[in-house]
Amino acid sequence: MRRRMRGVAVAAIALTSVMTMAACAKDTGGSGNNSNTGSGAACEYATPPTASATSSTSAANGDKVDASALKIGLAYDIGGRGDASFNDSAAAGLDKAIADMGVKKENTRELSAAPNEDESAKQTRLRQLAGEGFNPIIGVGFAYAESLKVVAPEFPDVKFALVDGTVEGATNVTPLLFAEHEGSFLAGVIAAYQSKKCHVGFVGGVEIPLIQKFEAGYAQGAKAAAPNIKVESKYITPAGDFSGFQDAPKGQEAAKGQIDAGADVIYQAAGASGKGVFSAAKQGNVLAIGVDADQYNQATVADTKDVIVSSMLKRVDVAVYDFVAAVAKNDLSSLPKVFDLKSDGVGYATSGGKIDAKLQEILEGYKAQIIEGKISVKDTP
Amino acid sequence: MGHLRGKLLPPALAIVFSMLLCGVALVISGANPFSAFAAMVTHVGKGSTFVDIINSTGIYYIAALAVAIGFQMNLFNIGVEGQYRVAAVIAAVVGGSIALPTGIHTLVIIIVAALAGAAWAAIPAILKVTRGVNEVISTIMMNGLAIGLSAYLIRRDVFGELRGNNIRTPEIPESGWMPGISFGGGGTMFGFIFVAVALGVGYWVMMNRTRFGFELRASGESSTAASAGGVNAKKMVLFSMLISGAIAGLISLPELLGRDHTFSLNFTAGIGFSGIAIALLGRNHPGGIAFGALLWAFLDKSGLALDNVGVPREIVTIMQGSIVLSVVVAYEVVRRFELAAEQRRVGRELGTVGGAA
Numbered sequence: 001m002r003r004r005m006r007g008v009a010v011a012a013i014a015l016t017s018v019m020t021m022a023a024c025a026k027d028t029g030g031s032g033n034n035s036n037t038g039s040g041a042a043c044e045y046a047t048p049p050t051a052s053a054t055s056s057t058s059a060a061n062g063d064k065v066d067a068s069a070l071k072i073g074l075a076y077d078i079g080g081r082g083d084a085s086f087n088d089s090a091a092a093g094l095d096k097a098i099a100d101m102g103v104k105k106e107n108t109r110e111l112s113a114a115p116n117e118d119e120s121a122k123q124t125r126l127r128q129l130a131g132e133g134f135n136p137i138i139g140v141g142f143a144y145a146e147s148l149k150v151v152a153p154e155f156p157d158v159k160f161a162l163v164d165g166t167v168e169g170a171t172n173v174t175p176l177l178f179a180e181h182e183g184s185f186l187a188g189v190i191a192a193y194q195s196k197k198c199h200v201g202f203v204g205g206v207e208i209p210l211i212q213k214f215e216a217g218y219a220q221g222a223k224a225a226a227p228n229i230k231v232e233s234k235y236i237t238p239a240g241d242f243s244g245f246q247d248a249p250k251g252q253e254a255a256k257g258q259i260d261a262g263a264d265v266i267y268q269a270a271g272a273s274g275k276g277v278f279s280a281a282k283q284g285n286v287l288a289i290g291v292d293a294d295q296y297n298q299a300t301v302a303d304t305k306d307v308i309v310s311s312m313l314k315r316v317d318v319a320v321y322d323f324v325a326a327v328a329k330n331d332l333s334s335l336p337k338v339f340d341l342k343s344d345g346v347g348y349a350t351s352g353g354k355i356d357a358k359l360q361e362i363l364e365g366y367k368a369q370i371i372e373g374k375i376s377v378k379d380t381p
Numbered sequence: 382m383g384h385l386r387g388k389l390l391p392p393a394l395a396i397v398f399s400m401l402l403c404g405v406a407l408v409i410s411g412a413n414p415f416s417a418f419a420a421m422v423t424h425v426g427k428g429s430t431f432v433d434i435i436n437s438t439g440i441y442y443i444a445a446l447a448v449a450i451g452f453q454m455n456l457f458n459i460g461v462e463g464q465y466r467v468a469a470v471i472a473a474v475v476g477g478s479i480a481l482p483t484g485i486h487t488l489v490i491i492i493v494a495a496l497a498g499a500a501w502a503a504i505p506a507i508l509k510v511t512r513g514v515n516e517v518i519s520t521i522m523m524n525g526l527a528i529g530l531s532a533y534l535i536r537r538d539v540f541g542e543l544r545g546n547n548i549r550t551p552e553i554p555e556s557g558w559m560p561g562i563s564f565g566g567g568g569t570m571f572g573f574i575f576v577a578v579a580l581g582v583g584y585w586v587m588m589n590r591t592r593f594g595f596e597l598r599a600s601g602e603s604s605t606a607a608s609a610g611g612v613n614a615k616k617m618v619l620f621s622m623l624i625s626g627a628i629a630g631l632i633s634l635p636e637l638l639g640r641d642h643t644f645s646l647n648f649t650a651g652i653g654f655s656g657i658a659i660a661l662l663g664r665n666h667p668g669g670i671a672f673g674a675l676l677w678a679f680l681d682k683s684g685l686a687l688d689n690v691g692v693p694r695e696i697v698t699i700m701q702g703s704i705v706l707s708v709v710v711a712y713e714v715v716r717r718f719e720l721a722a723e724q725r726r727v728g729r730e731l732g733t734v735g736g737a738a
Binding site (some may be wrong): 018109111112114115116117118119120121123124125127128131132142143145154163164166207208210236238239240241274380 | 427428429430433436437457466528529531532533534536537543544545546547548566568636640641645646647648649650651652682685686688689694
């Protein structure tokens with residue numbers, strides 16, 4: 001009994017000391033914020049490349065495509081339509097195909113993955129679509145790679161596409177890949193030019209190779225623009241725990257930590273957790289950069305849109321739309337191998353008016369250099 | 382007869398009740414419950430669904446057995462989730478990096494998985510017997526650590542390799558696979574299902590026909606009475622936790638040896654938590670658990686049909702949750718009812734209580 005009492009006492013002391021320490025940390029964080037101007041001097045910028053006259057040319061989609069005969073199936077990743085992120089972007093591409101190419105709404109079907117499901121569930125979902133005559137079928141997310149490897153050969157006449165992944169050996173699966181690191185490079189340049197303290201941050205949802213591409217490009221871009229810049233980097237959850245894409249409070253914590261450390265522009269690639277990053281930016285009176293869609297115009301984050309300087313656009317919608325058009329024209333070879341800066345598959349948004357003409361000129365300069373291959377962007381941190 | 386009724390009635394009531402609840406939820410959300418349930422039942426015959434249900438039953442069965450062994454001893458091993466994750470990644474790494482003859486290779490992977498699961502369970506077990514740390518707290522924390530450890534082990538600079546945007550451990554060569562039974566278009570049944578059945582038989586024998594099982598159950602019923610009878614409580618905690626962890630280590634093997642052959646980001650998580658629910662549903666009885674696992678697998682796999690007919694699939698999650706809740710309530714109601722009936726019977730025989738109580 002005495003021993004137990006002692007244990008309780010020790011625990012109580014430990015707890016109180018932790019709490020006081022936390023309080024202290026909070027204090028220093030607060031005061032540090034005020035006196036931070038010393039450590040965070042303004043950036044010294046590298047000489048930006050000048051924009052070449054040739055601006056990028058978007059893929060010529062001149063002639064009208066009729067896709068009214070197609071039955072389109074979409075298999076989403078976790079979250080499905082309405083996730084304000086990746087899946088929604090694919091849904092937007094489908095909606096555009098319905099509006100522009102005469103695809104009938106009743107001839108489309110969208111199924112989405114459940115958290116923690118196994119491979120067989122993904123296979124069943126694809127078989128359901130293929131078995132009911134949907135063609136083409138688009139798997140949204142690299143999680144469908146293994147299941148497509150099994151299911152695609154079972155339906156050799158069906159045209160499949162896989163967003164963010166390739167399937168080795170399956171000829172009827174079209175990969176829809178993106179150069180996220182190239183777009184993120186420009187996000188890094190934007191962050192560097194928007195930062196007052198020459199200190200920026202990146203919040204990733206889950207530490208997986210796909211999100212590391214965003215981080216790598218961003219850090220490289222920021223450092224290219226301002227060689228002495230400080231870049232914070234934080235992932236919400238480690239690989240294997242996909243809750244990091246759906247946890248706004250944790251996103252807010254991660255961003256707050258970076259803001260307390262002195263970062264004043266935060267780029268997020270965290271799916272639905274990104275809402276929390278925007279909230280933290282608003283509270284901390286700093287700026288944020290969105291991801292995937294033009295988040296300034298997104299209804300779900302409308303209350304924090306004034307902090308969103310720009311968004312790194314990953315045009316899953318364009319890829320889905322172009323794939324449907326290519327299937328309708330029966331010419332899959334017209335699709336780019338990778339949706340990159342050159343093909344306007346990735347880019348940056350200017351909504352909100354925070355990117356002035358001068359910065360835009362700088363960005364176009366870097367963009368041209370990447371397209372011409374003078375800057376090669378790393379895809380691993 | 383009444384004994385059997387007491388055992389079968391509560392789960393039956395719980396299932397009926399949760400079906401009614403889900404029916405109401407479906408009506409409120411504007412869907413026809415009958416067509417939804419019909420879609421689920423007819424889906425069983427389509428494609429590989431039937432085989433998928435059997436496979437999934439086996440996996441859930443192993444998970445629930447792992448939990449049940451702890452329950453028998455009044456130990457709440459919430460750490461099954463972390464134990465099987467760690468075991469899966471270690472077994473995949475070892476299996477993918479060694480070369481052994483067919484059969485032996487598979488056996489080594491199985492042993493490694495069981496040892497890894499037991500080792501991960503050993504930490505909370507040792508903490509409990511030496512420091513009295515509550516296993517609920519420590520195993521939950523170990524689950525968090527398990528995610529971190531598995532994430533570290535599949536990093537590109539550790540054991541992982543990049544496949545498109547996925548990372549995974551090196552693929553286990555064919556000598557380490559466990560062949561299944563192929564039904565052509567109907568899918569392939571995992572060979573490990575037979576191991577799951579053997580585990581169930583072994584569990585029954587251990588609980589009912591060995592001294593260890595007796596001591597385990599005695600400690601679970603009353604630890605003070607058991608220690609008065611000469612049972613070493615600490616030893617029992619340690620052993621039951623280790624066995625629980627070892628079995629938990631086998632959870633991912635049906636998929637690892639029979640289909641995936643690698644540990645990747647697509648790893649099926651959450652089975653450990655389902656195992657807790659299934660063990661509760663099956664009341665730690667090997668037969669009851671089998672039934673619970675089958676029900677869970679059926680709901681999981683045939684629930685995929687719901688999306689396809691425009692019904693939100695989350696209804697299956699509501700159903701699983703309400704089954705667990707109502708089965709606990711139903712057991713308690715039936716127990717009290719039988720207790721009251723027993724009291725009345727005894728009272729009547731002794732003549733102390735008048736006819737109608």
